[in-house]
Amino acid sequence: MTELRIFGVEGIGEIRPGDDLASAIRSAVSAQGERLVDRDVVVVTHKVVSKQEGRLAEIVDERAYRRLVMDESTAIVRRRGDLVIAKTRHGFICANAAVDRSNVSPGWAVLLPIDPDRSAHRLRTQIEHATGASIAVVITDTFGRPWRRGLVDVAIGVSGLPSVLDLRGTTDTHGNVLEVTEVAIIDEIAAAADLVMGKATAIPAAVVRGIDAVGDGRATDLVRPPEEDLFR
Amino acid sequence: MTELRIFGVEGIGEIRPGDDLASAIRSAVSAQGERLVDRDVVVVTHKVVSKQEGRLAEIVDERAYRRLVMDESTAIVRRRGDLVIAKTRHGFICANAAVDRSNVSPGWAVLLPIDPDRSAHRLRTQIEHATGASIAVVITDTFGRPWRRGLVDVAIGVSGLPSVLDLRGTTDTHGNVLEVTEVAIIDEIAAAADLVMGKATAIPAAVVRGIDAVGDGRATDLVRPPEEDLFR
DSSP states (O other), X not given: OOEEEEEEEOXXXXXXXTOOHHHHHHHHHHHTTOOOOTTOEEEEEHHHHHHHTTOEEEOOSHHHHHHHHHHTXXXXXXXXXXXXXXXXXXXXXXEGGGOBOSSSOTTEEEOOOSSHHHHXXXXXXXXXXXXXXXXXXXXXXXXXXXXXXXXXXEEEEEESSOSSEEOTTOBOTTSOBOSOOEEOHHHHHHHHHHHHHOSSSSOOEEEEEOOOOOOOOOGGGGBOOGGGOSOO | OOXXXXXXXXXXXXXXXXXXXXXXXXXXXXXXXXXXXXXXXXXXXXXXXXXXXXXXXXXXXXXXXXXXXXXXXXXXXXXXTTEEEEEETTSOEEEGGGOBOSSSOTTEEEOOOSSHHHHHHHHHHHHHHHHOOOXXXXXXXXXXXXXXXXXXXXXXXXXXXXXXXXXXXXXXXXXXXXXXXXXXXXXXXXXXXXXXXXXXXXXXXXXXXXXXXXXXXXXXXXXOOGGGOSOO
């Protein structure tokens, strides 16, 4: 039977610049009576990664916030009133260039990591070194979507997993060549993990157990090249 | 500890118009040594629901396929070469108005159910009647997204769950009012279930256990009204 188990990692506590995030995650997993094993996917909201990396900015007023959004943007895709849909330097397109004032001290904002794939790789290496388990790491953020209400978590960084499952040339049980060819598996993992993480509660990480995909992609692989994109 | 368990339901077999899908799902769950319990979410790909409802069309050639896509569309949002991004009568915006030639006999296409929320409600009622368990049902399809490569499963029908978790007015652990206010929980459930369902294999359903959301929404609640949408 194909089966997944997903559990939230509670009690990580507030992360400050320079803290040992890998240790904090391992300790919190242990405190729950669990341990990380081979093929576990550790999913972490970018908030704690950004805090650990010092990607924080003080915001004195609304104007400073707006300026920060512009600093974090390489292009403005749409604008309506206070809402700016911007492209970040990574190529991600999201509200306010992902500058976020929740889950941080009032008067501060959290920015995206400079290179979230690299952050994921570093965290993975540290956890693997300490546990001996061969794991993967996915770093997430919460994005809106055109056309559909509500937000979902997506992957902005990954290490130890392919970003897409490429099914090109695969046939279904009827012998048809599949029309659906590329599944964004790390986005589906990010969404799945969010179901146990929550937005208001202090659960910034989760473990997804049972994923059998093999490969090593980057979350920036998911950025659709502008020439393929009908919606810029 | 917040925890989910997700398992695929194998051995449902090919579904034909008029078949008892609820029984087929229950039998397949039993054959795996499992049983449905209160608060389980049964996630089903729309393919088997559409087949059960006879939402199939014979396609003699490419031109017939194109005509069918037009018949299933209420608006064309973008077009490039063979790719048509269309709005369906439900308001969903997706490739080729969700007319799909995979996982069906060659020469045929599967259409979306006429009213997927109603289909979900019917399936839920039948399963609840037979099992005595109070469950939810999510019906899924696989959609592309602007800006991000790869496809993810989303909810096109639901019964027994809210479509979004409304966190408006909620504060985080720092006392900030949350900026992220509406989580599309049924889309996250659809994405999570796809991780065990697969596209090429015969696993058209999954059970998600551990969701504690309460409410009764519709998947069409997720259709963003045009006046709120910056990307038409």
